[in-house]
Amino acid sequence: MSNVSVAGALPANGATAFDLNRVAELLPEIAVALGQTFAMLLVAIPLAVLAGTPLGIWLYSMSPVGLKPRPKLHRVVDALVNTMRSFPFLILLIAIIPITRFIVGTTIGTAAVIVPLTINAIPYFARFVEQNLTQLGGGVVEAARAMGATRGQIVRDVLLVEAKPALIGSITIMTVSFISYSAMAGLVGGGGIGDFAIRYGYYRYETGVMFLAIILMIVLVQSVQIGGTRLARRFDKRR
Amino acid sequence: MISIRDVSTVFTTAGQTFTAVDAVSLEIPRGSIQGIIGFSGAGKSTLLRNINLLERPTSGSVVVDGTDLTALGDEDLRRERHQIGMIFQHFNLLNNRTALQNVELSLKFAGVGKKDRRRRAQEALDIVDLADKASSYPGRLSGGQKQRVAIARALATEPKVLLCDEPTSAVDPRTTASVLQYLSDINAQLGITTVIVTHEMNVIKAVADNVAVMEDGALVEQFDLADLSRPGFSPATQIGRYLISDDITLERRPRVQQKEATLV
Ligand SMILES: Nc1ncnc2c1ncn2[C@@H]1O[C@H](COP(=O)(O)OP(=O)(O)OP(=O)(O)O)[C@@H](O)[C@H]1O
Numbered sequence: 082m083s084n085v086s087v088a089g090a091l092p093a094n095g096a097t098a099f100d101l102n103r104v105a106e107l108l109p110e111i112a113v114a115l116g117q118t119f120a121m122l123l124v125a126i127p128l129a130v131l132a133g134t135p136l137g138i139w140l141y142s143m144s145p146v147g148l149k150p151r152p153k154l155h156r157v158v159d160a161l162v163n164t165m166r167s168f169p170f171l172i173l174l175i176a177i178i179p180i181t182r183f184i185v186g187t188t189i190g191t192a193a194v195i196v197p198l199t200i201n202a203i204p205y206f207a208r209f210v211e212q213n214l215t216q217l218g219g220g221v222v223e224a225a226r227a228m229g230a231t232r233g234q235i236v237r238d239v240l241l242v243e244a245k246p247a248l249i250g251s252i253t254i255m256t257v258s259f260i261s262y263s264a265m266a267g268l269v270g271g272g273g274i275g276d277f278a279i280r281y282g283y284y285r286y287e288t289g290v291m292f293l294a295i296i297l298m299i300v301l302v303q304s305v306q307i308g309g310t311r312l313a314r315r316f317d318k319r320r
Numbered sequence: 321m322i323s324i325r326d327v328s329t330v331f332t333t334a335g336q337t338f339t340a341v342d343a344v345s346l347e348i349p350r351g352s353i354q355g356i357i358g359f360s361g362a363g364k365s366t367l368l369r370n371i372n373l374l375e376r377p378t379s380g381s382v383v384v385d386g387t388d389l390t391a392l393g394d395e396d397l398r399r400e401r402h403q404i405g406m407i408f409q410h411f412n413l414l415n416n417r418t419a420l421q422n423v424e425l426s427l428k429f430a431g432v433g434k435k436d437r438r439r440r441a442q443e444a445l446d447i448v449d450l451a452d453k454a455s456s457y458p459g460r461l462s463g464g465q466k467q468r469v470a471i472a473r474a475l476a477t478e479p480k481v482l483l484c485d486e487p488t489s490a491v492d493p494r495t496t497a498s499v500l501q502y503l504s505d506i507n508a509q510l511g512i513t514t515v516i517v518t519h520e521m522n523v524i525k526a527v528a529d530n531v532a533v534m535e536d537g538a539l540v541e542q543f544d545l546a547d548l549s550r551p552g553f554s555p556a557t558q559i560g561r562y563l564i565s566d567d568i569t570l571e572r573r574p575r576v577q578q579k580e581a582t583l584v
Pocket residue numbers: 331332333338339340358359360361362363364365366367519
């Protein structure tokens with residue numbers, strides 16, 4: 082009867098789950114890994130919001146219930162967005178290597194991971210935007226049309242204002258899932274805290290180090306989620 | 321002021337056509353309050369939305385203050401709408417903007433500059449006695465207060481026409497009276513031609529000058545409110561008579577005798 086326990090997975094050099102010396106030794110590496118994760122998120126998420134928002138607005142506007150329905154064109158772009166979203170992240174990472182090389186001049190390292198992360202995030206966020214706008218219902222749009230607003234004014238002064246709390250919530254959800262996506266960055270030498278956990282925990286059986294990395298990821302996810310929820314609540318004036 | 325000329329609106333859903341407004345003609349005099357009454361689904365809202373072309377009629381024309389709206393392109397129509405205020409059953413205020421910001425929005429859409437906007441929005445809130453709620457969000461206002469903000473929003477651009485779709489159907493009877501009082505005062509003081517769609521006869525009796533009765537998309541009868549107090553006057557149509565009698569009549573059947581045993 083094999084007893085798979087944490088102790089059983091420990092390496093021969095005797096590192097225990099909380100060997101402080103080992104942790105101290107790896108501290109600089111952990112700091113670098115965290116920095117890489119932040120770099121990925123701080124570039125990919127804003128880029129995705131910047132590009133995904135207009136795409137999402139477009140999807141909403143051209144949809145059959147939108148401000149300027151173009152059902153046929155909408156179906157085409159809708160299918161393209163679905164196609165982009167169908168790629169498992171790992172496959173996308175490899176499939177777009179030529180594009181990555183073209184954009185950042187290299188196919189390995191943190192910069193190289195940011196490209197597939199961003200490409201994955203744009204249609205993801207566009208869907209969030211589309212859904213958040215659709216869910217607002219027709220009442221405020223109807224009122225704005227009656228007031229003689231242009232389509233641009235309806236989007237800027239009505240829809241985006243009303244959807245702001247929901248959009249902040251969506252950015253939060255996206256950031257959380259990208260913290261774990263960025264763990265796959267290791268495949269192209271992108272680094273990051275998730276990659277760090279995989280390297281030490283999975284390849285070297287240093288369970289203690291892996292736990293530390295995972296705890297850091299939990300703290301990261303918790304702070305993003307709590308911060309995002311607070312911000313969304315601050316902007317939500319419904320109650 | 322408003323001429324609705326032989327207007328029909330046909331909806332096509334899944335290959336089926338449905339005539340929501342059926343060849344309606346109606347003249348609404350300048351400065352008057354026109355009531356439009358009918359049962360649910362009669363086409364009242366569709367006809368009201370035909371006036372500012374939120375719903376473009378399938379045929380016929382709508383002339384407001386001498387301008388044939390049905391002949392205008394999108395851009396000209398958009399500009400004409402600055403002259404036509406509208407309020408709704410569910411208020412349709414922006415939740416994430418304060419009362420003042422909601423009112424400012426209609427002025428912004430009408431192209432009023434930032435500084436004038438603030439002042440005129442405050443004046444409009446003053447008309448509906450909500451100056452003290454200027455910085456409140458709609459979530460903190462009662463139904464009656466929300467409708468008053470919506471009225472201020474519609475008034476701020478100094479429109480010639482005010483369209484009201486069931487303005488009191490989501491508020492209690494006392495609040496209904498207050499909202500109608502504001503609409504009546506505004507009509508009297510500013511001379512805004514007002515159209516009120518409702519299914520409540522007491523609303524019509526309280527504020528309207530003229531009433532149009534709709535049934536199945538058609539305008540079946542029209543009379544002056546003054547007619548109602550004339551001895552011997554009775555609406556010509558059955559639905560008109562039913563609507564003015566505004567009591568609920570049921571056919572009450574005798575109670576079924578309960579068997580003693582079932583009570584044990
Ligand atoms: N966009 C639309 N597409 C298809 N049918 C519609 C549309 N809008 C309204 N209708 C139909 O037209 C008819 C009239 O609707 P309308 O909303 O004008 O009635 P109403 O008199 O305002 O009723 P209520 O008192 O319930 O508000 C209804 O049968 C409705 O189902």
